[in-house]
Amino acid sequence: MSEQEKQPALQIMNVTKTFGKKTAVDNVSFDLFPGEVFGFLGPNGAGKTTIIKMIMGFFRPNEGTIIINGFNRRTHYEAAMSSIGGIVENPEMYNTLSARLNLQMYARLHDGVTKERIDEVLELVGLSDRADEPIKKYSLGMKQRIGLAQALLHKPKVLILDEPTNGLDPAGIHLLRDILTHCAHEEGVAVMVSSHLLSEIQLMCDRIGIINHGKLLQICSIDDFVNQAQSASVYRIKTSNPAKAKEILSAKYNNKITNINDDTLDIEIEEEQINECVRTLVASGSDILGVQKLESSLEEAFLEITGGGIHIE
């Protein structure tokens, strides 16, 4: 991948965070490159938000280094933080103030954000005509949009969004996806998104990281992840006597048979093996009523990686 050659926009190096005796984030390292959308996945309590909060300055890591746009967060706080924008959990602002005023106040804390830029981002998220209403009159979706506007206001090098599709309508999700893709691919922003919708991640992200129990389990490109999920597929063979079929197949595919029902047998094999498998059954006199490929979804792959059984966020 071409991103690998670039200087990372965000470097997380051996970051550990403990709350009391509980280790929330355990020695996590990853890089975020300009121009990519990075999906951050993990079940509830995995340490996702803790990592995001550490990047955004809410928590201090117990150990490790966070480097944003080449600046160490610890030693060059303001320089580092001026390159980052984002939303943590829900976007919350000063409710009694108008969206425009909120943005103006936020703009004051950054260098070189003009009045025109405020109008520009309001236009971008489609809130120009309601920018002078107080935030408390906004719906959750509108708050997400204004949060996004705030995050983009100072043209950050790194954009971090914690569940940004939360509360957005389909049009909003579409807009968000367009904006993020535009930011990453056209403007070279490094975007990091956490979402509970894997399909969203699949549509938006170039690369994903999976975290559970505070540990980063896997980082891979979305294509690799999808391929990996699809490489070993489960096939459902419909036969009148699945028990017999199991006996026949267990000699060769002993561990691959995952499930037996009244008239079906599930077997996890490579695509090229299915022909041989069916031939073996036919040769031994079993009747084949049908063969169906069961789609292995990202969720299943995800569950598998994170140890399964955990409710996905």
Next chain:
Amino acid sequence: MSKLAALYHNEMVKLSHRMLVWILVILMILTAFFMPFMLKNLIPEESGSSYSEIGKTEITKERDTAKSALGDPNRYVEHETLRFTIDNQTVELFATKLNLTDDQFYSYEQLSCFNAILANYDFDAYPINGTYLSINAFYAYRMAFERICLLNMEPFRTRTNEWYDEYIFATRQLDLAKEAFFYHDYGSYLEYQENEVPDFNSTSISTLQKVIELDPEGKLSDRETEDIIEAIGRCEEYKSNLAMGIDNVDGTKIPLSEGRKTQIEDRVKILEYQIEHNCLITDKASNATTVRQVAQKAARFLLVILLIIIAGSSISQEMATGSIKSLIIAPVKRWKIFTAKLLSLVTWVIAGSILITLITTISTALCMGTSSLPPYYYCSGGEVVTMPNFLFSFLFFLADNISLFVYLLGAFTISCFTRNTGIAVGISTGLVFCNRSFSIIEEIVGHKRWIDFLPFSNMDLAGKIFPYFDLSGYMDAGEAGLFGIGTNNALSLRFSLIYLAILVFILLLTAYDGFVKRDIP
């Protein structure tokens, strides 16, 4: 620095969009403006004003009342001519004896005294117009008259040599009193007083001499002269205390400390200056000052509520609503957020003090006259100097608000530390409004050294920074306000300032640790 300024700007914008802030500010302005008008009506009319002018008509009226009560005065009077032989010479003495009951006596005395006045007094040339001399000489004349009448009650047979001596003395005193009263002559009045045996209430001769020196013509009003006499009395008390090396703290005599010595010497200088320049604090000035001070404190009550809410919610409220997020993700260090919030609080204390002082001064001037507010007198390099009233009252108020700021910092610290607005506002409101009740500790257990180390004993700064406030008509700093035990004069300004500085440092450190060091959940 620009980030700090931006944060500060944002803090002000946020506050200016809070409805509660505006409601309380408007209430504060209204209180500051209308309070003096309301208080003015509550001030009792100056006592003794009925004596401002007595004319022929009033005296005639009283004379007639006495006359009708007594009937024919002649029937109570016996006359006798006593003949003596002294050194072979016959001396004839004409004597009068009065046959009066106690009730009749007063009417008789009044009748004869007022008759004498009506017959001989020149009301046009020497009006009895409320000057100290005219009133006191009038009393002296009546006293002298009464004494003669009393002596005349003595029966002829029991009149001894002492009686005659006394009678001669009484006649001489009557002459002096007459001279003093009829011709407004301070010299005769002084001589009359010199002859009298001083009683508990009487003005000392030396004081009277000073009064005559200042006002030889006797033109000053009773009130003004009384003020001078009181001031001279205070000066003398201070001087005698200085000479004896004692300090009078609320009636208790304690050894004089070095710091208090200079202060008392300065007090003497200020009083002497005020006496000499006839700028002692009049009742009117002290009433106006009191009115303004009470109005200031009433308006401050609202300011305190407002500021405690601002201070107590500044961090915790933002955490509760989540709006802190947009501050945390901004490229500003947390200490700057912290400092900007503190600075906005300081701004409010100062701006509130200016606003309240300005409005109360205007409204007090409107309802009690522009000349009613005296300057602050103090000593600098051995010279008595004055500070303009507005500046003084602003600085005094601000000094009084240093303690307020300490409480606000307390609210801010609790807010940072507990991250709970309710706890922060509740605790600090309780402490502010109970401050003065803590003096009860001292009342119960007596003065103990550890009491000096309670915050409440060190909150009364205005009175310590401006120790001569009472010489400018100010009430005790703790009198109508929120702060200060008031009785704890023994603690020096330096002690209190160092104590508060340490307290502020600890509070700041705790707040800093609570907000800057800890994680934001």
